[in-house]
Amino acid sequence: MKKTIPAIAVHIAAIIVLICCIGLLGGNGNTEGREKFTGELERNVTLRILENDTAIKQGYMSELLTAFNAKYADYGIVAVDANMDQYTDLANDGPYGYGPDVLYQANDALMKYVDNRHIMPLPVERLDCYSTTGDKSWQAYTREADGESYVFGVPVNIQGPLLYYRKDLLPDNWQTEWDDDGDGVCDIVQYWTDMYRFSKQLKASDEVTSDGAKRYGYMRSFLEPYFSVGYLYSYGGYTFGSNNTDARDIGHSKGEAEKGGWVVRQLASVMDERCIDDSVTVTAYSALATGEYFATVTTPDVYTLFVTEMKLRGYSDEYIAENLVTANMPMLPVSGDLEDESQGFVPSKMMGGIQGYAISSYTKSPNAALAFVDFATSYEMISRRNELLGIVPARNDVANTVGGLSQIINLNLSEGNIVVMPSISEVAQIWTPLQTFFQDLAKDPFRPSAEFKYDTKEKIKQKLVDVDGQIYSAIFTLA
Amino acid sequence: MTAKLKQFFVKTGISVKNFFLGIGNGFKTLPQRLKARWNAFVSFLKNADGNVVASCLLMGLGQLFYGQWAKGLIFLAVQAVFVLFFVFIGAKGLVGLFTLGTVESNAWYGVEGDNSVIMLLLGILSVIALILYAVVYVANVKDAYKTQCAYDSLKTPPTFRKELSSLLDRNFYKVALALPILGVCVFCVLPIVFMILIAFTNYGGTTVPPKLVDWVGLENFGKILTLSDFAPTFFKIFGWNILWAVLSTFINYFAGLGLALLLNRKCVKGKVFWRLFPILAYAVPGFITLLGFKFMFSYGGPINYYITQAGGSAIGFLDIDAKWSSRLIGLAVNAWLCIPSSMLLATGILSNVNGDLYEAARVDGAGPWKQFTKITLPYVLFATMPVLISQFIANFNNFGIFYFLRGGLYIDGYFLASDTDLLINWLYNMSIDNNYYSIGAAISIVIFVVTSVISLAVYVMSPSYKQEDTYQ
Numbered sequence: 001m002k003k004t005i006p007a008i009a010v011h012i013a014a015i016i017v018l019i020c021c022i023g024l025l026g027g028n029g030n031t032e033g034r035e036k037f038t039g040e041l042e043r044n045v046t047l048r049i050l051e052n053d054t055a056i057k058q059g060y061m062s063e064l065l066t067a068f069n070a071k072y073a074d075y076g077i078v079a080v081d082a083n084m085d086q087y088t089d090l091a092n093d094g095p096y097g098y099g100p101d102v103l104y105q106a107n108d109a110l111m112k113y114v115d116n117r118h119i120m121p122l123p124v125e126r127l128d129c130y131s132t133t134g135d136k137s138w139q140a141y142t143r144e145a146d147g148e149s150y151v152f153g154v155p156v157n158i159q160g161p162l163l164y165y166r167k168d169l170l171p172d173n174w175q176t177e178w179d180d181d182g183d184g185v186c187d188i189v190q191y192w193t194d195m196y197r198f199s200k201q202l203k204a205s206d207e208v209t210s211d212g213a214k215r216y217g218y219m220r221s222f223l224e225p226y227f228s229v230g231y232l233y234s235y236g237g238y239t240f241g242s243n244n245t246d247a248r249d250i251g252h253s254k255g256e257a258e259k260g261g262w263v264v265r266q267l268a269s270v271m272d273e274r275c276i277d278d279s280v281t282v283t284a285y286s287a288l289a290t291g292e293y294f295a296t297v298t299t300p301d302v303y304t305l306f307v308t309e310m311k312l313r314g315y316s317d318e319y320i321a322e323n324l325v326t327a328n329m330p331m332l333p334v335s336g337d338l339e340d341e342s343q344g345f346v347p348s349k350m351m352g353g354i355q356g357y358a359i360s361s362y363t364k365s366p367n368a369a370l371a372f373v374d375f376a377t378s379y380e381m382i383s384r385r386n387e388l389l390g391i392v393p394a395r396n397d398v399a400n401t402v403g404g405l406s407q408i409i410n411l412n413l414s415e416g417n418i419v420v421m422p423s424i425s426e427v428a429q430i431w432t433p434l435q436t437f438f439q440d441l442a443k444d445p446f447r448p449s450a451e452f453k454y455d456t457k458e459k460i461k462q463k464l465v466d467v468d469g470q471i472y473s474a475i476f477t478l479a
Numbered sequence: 480m481t482a483k484l485k486q487f488f489v490k491t492g493i494s495v496k497n498f499f500l501g502i503g504n505g506f507k508t509l510p511q512r513l514k515a516r517w518n519a520f521v522s523f524l525k526n527a528d529g530n531v532v533a534s535c536l537l538m539g540l541g542q543l544f545y546g547q548w549a550k551g552l553i554f555l556a557v558q559a560v561f562v563l564f565f566v567f568i569g570a571k572g573l574v575g576l577f578t579l580g581t582v583e584s585n586a587w588y589g590v591e592g593d594n595s596v597i598m599l600l601l602g603i604l605s606v607i608a609l610i611l612y613a614v615v616y617v618a619n620v621k622d623a624y625k626t627q628c629a630y631d632s633l634k635t636p637p638t639f640r641k642e643l644s645s646l647l648d649r650n651f652y653k654v655a656l657a658l659p660i661l662g663v664c665v666f667c668v669l670p671i672v673f674m675i676l677i678a679f680t681n682y683g684g685t686t687v688p689p690k691l692v693d694w695v696g697l698e699n700f701g702k703i704l705t706l707s708d709f710a711p712t713f714f715k716i717f718g719w720n721i722l723w724a725v726l727s728t729f730i731n732y733f734a735g736l737g738l739a740l741l742l743n744r745k746c747v748k749g750k751v752f753w754r755l756f757p758i759l760a761y762a763v764p765g766f767i768t769l770l771g772f773k774f775m776f777s778y779g780g781p782i783n784y785y786i787t788q789a790g791g792s793a794i795g796f797l798d799i800d801a802k803w804s805s806r807l808i809g810l811a812v813n814a815w816l817c818i819p820s821s822m823l824l825a826t827g828i829l830s831n832v833n834g835d836l837y838e839a840a841r842v843d844g845a846g847p848w849k850q851f852t853k854i855t856l857p858y859v860l861f862a863t864m865p866v867l868i869s870q871f872i873a874n875f876n877n878f879g880i881f882y883f884l885r886g887g888l889y890i891d892g893y894f895l896a897s898d899t900d901l902l903i904n905w906l907y908n909m910s911i912d913n914n915y916y917s918i919g920a921a922i923s924i925v926i927f928v929v930t931s932v933i934s935l936a937v938y939v940m941s942p943s944y945k946q947e948d949t950y951q
């Protein structure tokens with residue numbers, strides 16, 4: 001016993017000493033920081049580029065890669081398709097070496113990576129597009145960190161809702177009956193009050209399409225806050241204070257936002273119950289093609305889907321180009337009542353987004369990645385992107401050259417009529433409460449009158465206050 | 480009714496009591512067993528010779544001194560592997576388990592800091608490795624002492640070859656179980672312990688790697704029970720969850736059994752053909768079925784289409800006001816998905832029932848209902864109770880039904896949840912949609928405790944437990 005216990009004790013002590021010495025004294029690897037954008041291009045490296053699916057399908061991605069690889073062949077830099085899901089999560093993949101080097105996503109998706117430093121602050125002033133891209137676009141990618149202001153992404157494409165309508169479905173007498181301002185453009189697509197009146201008339205009538213489906217005027221699901229929250233913005237509401245950066249100041253109920261809620265309720269009343277869930281969204285392309293719907297609102301990038309549906313129904317390219325029209329959002333009445341235009345009109349504000357490039361913090365070749373971003377946002381490549389994909393360029397010079405909708409949307413952005421989605425991670429908490437609210441509000445006109453929940457603007461205001469509280473709780477209760 | 484209910488609870492209580500009494504009886508002999516082991520240990524300490532002491536110091540050394548080269552070298556190699564593991568991974572892992580990291584990484588400047596979650600995982604892995612090391616160490620000392628005892632009693636200890644061959648014969652169970660135990664430790668124990676430990680940290684929200692996570696004790700459980708927003712939602716969802724689990728299990732089980740009995744009847748023609756339909760429903764992936772049902776009940780779906788074509792108003796079967804219709808649709812859709820499996824199970828079991836029992840019952844004057852309650856049901860219940868319990872747990876944790884049918888709603892009076900959400904959906908809302916992993920883990924533990932207690936209570940009062948020998 002004299003020797004056994006000490007022998008066991010020595011063994012255990014040796015193990016403990018081993019664990020303590022190595023465990024406590026073991027290093028943490030590299031703890032020294034270094035500047036990554038030295039300006040010196042890395043040689044013989046491969047860059048993994050994550051682009052969106054449309055760019056890949058339409059062949060833009062391969063053109064971009066071919067052109068870039070040819071330009072940087074002398075350095076041995078090769079850019080390849082990262083071959084990942086377009087919504088891949090860099091936070092999960094990047095730290096373990098699986099993510100892309102350069103990624104193209106919307107500002108809200110990209111900027112959520114800033115909190116934990118998954119994407120890098122960029123020396124954007126070195127880029128060709130720096131001076132030709134509007135301040136509002138850069139703002140979407142700017143964030144304070146460590147007391148300084150940094151830019152984390154390079155804007156490429158502005159996303160904002162547009163009105164899609166069928167010109168051939170306008171009333172025959174629109175020039176005499178629906179053009180009060182005499183500007184030669186039908187008021188129905190210029191003012192929500194007229195759109196409401198026209199939709200109400202259609203709903204009350206027995207007009208049907210050639211398929212026998214009942215005809216409606218404006219149709220749009222209110223389920224998606226991305227398309228609905230703009231009505232609140234138009235009357236003074238906002239998502240987060242301090243230009244969408246202060247999550248403690250939630251403002252969907254601020255200003256006269258309840259007027260926007262009232263507009264939503266009125267618009268829902270001239271549709272049918274399908275505006276409550278996502279039924280309208282699912283059928284919008286075909287329903288506009290059959291003439292069941294006269295107009296809807298969606299983003300510019302789905303134009304080809306409407307065209308495809310119309311072609312399926314035998315319309316020629318010329319006829320479609322002439323009659324499938326995309327236009328700026330109609331104006332809203334100051335009164336917030338679609339039956340009262342006596343006080344004049346205000347522009348519609350809508351939520352939008354800015355898609356752009358960011359560079360992963362885990363890239364081994366930051367300078368080559370920056371060269372790629374510079375190349376991909378050059379005048380030539382953005383022009384080509386616009387040509388092939390129909391995007392709205394964030395570069396003002398390209399937008400001015402292209403004109404048309406690109407110019408209108410750029411103007412909307414600079415005038416604040418496109419409110420860019422917040423670029424802070426707390427934005428993730430706004431969608432479900434807002435979605436629930438808009439679903440509830442859109443349902444209201446279809447409830448029996450005794451069960452109306454939002455038959456006054458005050459009730460809408462109160463509910464919006466609750467929604468803001470709900471979002472606040474979701475962000476801060478468990479934080 | 481009240482008396483029956485009372486009797487039910489009394490019976491359950493007695494069964495649970497008996498179950499624990501059984502476990503208690505096992506503990507009664509524990510002191511004797513411990514005493515015997517202690518005596519053996521003292522005897523080992525007194526009698527161990529120098530070679531055994533050498534094995535205590537360094538694994539395999541005693542065996543080498545005894546001339547058991549192969550065995551000694553294997554133990555020595557195992558010792559070396561463990562030391563290397565602890566030098567490169569284990570030591571840091573064990574320390575990291577306590578600290579969860581001290582240096583925050585900064586990817587902007589290439590600063591490699593600590594990843595708290597990885598450290599937690601490595602810490603658990605190191606603890607498992609340490610336990611395995613202790614087991615091997617004890618086996619090494621025991622083996623050396625066994626060899627000493629053999630020499631002391633003038634016997635020849637078994638050769639290495641003999642011991643190896645015993646591993647394929649008498650001790651084959653050790654070989655057979657070694658890999659599965661290792662697999663269970665890594666793929667089962669490790670994730671479960673990881674999830675449990677997460678509940679005691681502040682992992683989630685904005686505190687996710689590369690930010691450092693810290694231990695917070697029972698704070699998350701406190702939040703569940705005390706936060707004014709949180710506790711009422713928990714109890715509301717919990718109540719509905721229990722109701723859902725009981726109702727859906729009951730409907731699925733008895734509808735499946737009923738269908739099996741119906742298709743088992745001799746008068747039914749083309750049984751195979753009729754059995755095909757439920758199997759087809761079973762074969763379609765669940766989420767496809769759920770999305771199909773969601774479309775059917777939507778405002779733009781076929782049901783509302785026919786309602787409006789017939790002159791009626793569209794009905795919001797699954798919309799914001801539709802608490803109970805959504806719940807009933809959920810039960811019906813779940814029945815559509817689960818009844819086929821219950822039917823198949825019951826069909827298999829019914830084919831084994833001895834027909835003589837029914838013959839004898841008929842002779843004694845028992846009607847079809849009596850035969851069902853006295854022969855069929857006890858037999859099927861006996862055979863399927865474990866499956867029934869697993870169905871209950873699966874229904875309790877049925878994530879897909881309401882996620883696909885009615886996801887994306889936060890209802891007034893609920894915190895980050897809707898009135899059809901089950902605990903598992905709420906867990907998802909918080910841990911995936913809102914990143915509150917630690918709170919999610921704490922709720923998981925609560926779910927585990929609840930389902931365990933209910934399952935245990937049901938099992939111990941079932942014929943499968945009480946009358947284990949009845950049908951053997």
